[in-house]
Amino acid sequence: MGLNIGGSGVSFSRYIKYNAKAGRWFVRDESGDREIPMPTFVADLGNIATGWLKFEEGQAPRRRIDFDLQTLSPNPGDGSKRGFVLRVFSQKFLGGAAEFSGNSIHLSNAFKDVYAEWEAQRGNHPGQLPVVQCTGVEPSKDKHGTNYRPVLSIVGWTDRPEDLPDARPVEEQEVWSAASTAVPVKAPAQHVPPPETKTSSLSEPLF
Numbered sequence: 692m693g694l695n696i697g698g699s700g701v702s703f704s705r706y707i708k709y710n711a712k713a714g715r716w717f718v719r720d721e722s723g724d725r726e727i728p729m730p731t732f733v734a735d736l737g738n739i740a741t742g743w744l745k746f747e748e749g750q751a752p753r754r755r756i757d758f759d760l761q762t763l764s765p766n767p768g769d770g771s772k773r774g775f776v777l778r779v780f781s782q783k784f785l786g787g788a789a790e791f792s793g794n795s796i797h798l799s800n801a802f803k804d805v806y807a808e809w810e811a812q813r814g815n816h817p818g819q820l821p822v823v824q825c826t827g828v829e830p831s832k833d834k835h836g837t838n839y840r841p842v843l844s845i846v847g848w849t850d851r852p853e854d855l856p857d858a859r860p861v862e863e864q865e866v867w868s869a870a871s872t873a874v875p876v877k878a879p880a881q882h883v884p885p886p887e888t889k890t891s892s893l894s895e896p897l898f
Contacts, residue, residue: 694741694760694775694799694806707732707785711795714828714839718785729825729841730784731898733852734791735777736809736821740861743767744774744794752792756866764867775802778860779823780852781898788854797831797840805843812845820855822847822897847897 706719707730717724742756742764753771757764774794780787793799809821824846828839851857 694739694803705785705787705789707779707789707791709793709795709798709841711797711838711840712836714830714841716825718789720786727784729827730781731822731824731846732779732781732784733820733849733855733898734779734805734809734823735851735855735857735860736806737813738857738859739775739777739806740859740866741773741775742865742867743771744776744792745769745771746794754792754861754865756861758867772796774799776860778855780855783896783898788852790860795838797838801841801843805845808845812848816848818850819848820851821845822849824897 704720708717708719708724709715710717716727716730718727719725739760740756741760742754743766745753747753753767753769754776755764755767755771756776772794774792776790776792779785779789779791781789805821805823812821822845823843825841825843827842829842830837831840832838
């Protein structure tokens with residue numbers, strides 16, 4: 692079953708963000724936003740949540756999370772778009788564990804492909820999590836101008852980091868509870884040049 696995108700009681704104060712209009716990555720923590728290079732991170736895809744997300748400047752994101760990956764919550768009709776929420780880990784790029792969410796169609800499509808890759812490979816890596824790497828961005832023009840899809844792929848597998856809880860990355864109150872009215876899933880800005888792709892040294896840790 693693929694991802695239909697395009698509580699845990701654990702709070703996170705660190706967030707990773709991808710700006711599809713600029714093809715750039717950022718981390719937000721107590722000190723604010725800082726840009727980071729194209730990252731490599733451990734992704735807890737087994738606990739990914741999907742739903743309707745809306746991001747507005749200066750406000751907390753609005754999220755109506757699906758009951759599960761097989762059952763869509765109803766569209767709230769407030770301009771929200773399909774998206775995802777998951778937890779990732781990278782000491783090198785993020786400083787530890789972070790929440791990652793987004794509703795950009797370009798980011799969502801990239802994650803749909805990574806999720807399919809994870810589904811195909813996970814049987815060979817029981818108990819482990821995938822290491823996902825961004826190796827570049829691909830420009831895509833539409834009615835909104837030029838946006839950039841991140842190029843993501845699984846480059847390895849690792850044991851679960853101690854700081855990455857094995858739990859759904861959303862609070863229980865964010866999950867749409869009226870499952871009987873949810874919709875079953877059918878089976879399958881301004882232009883800114885993207886950053887240059889840099890190849891990391893093999894002697895450096897991946898994440």
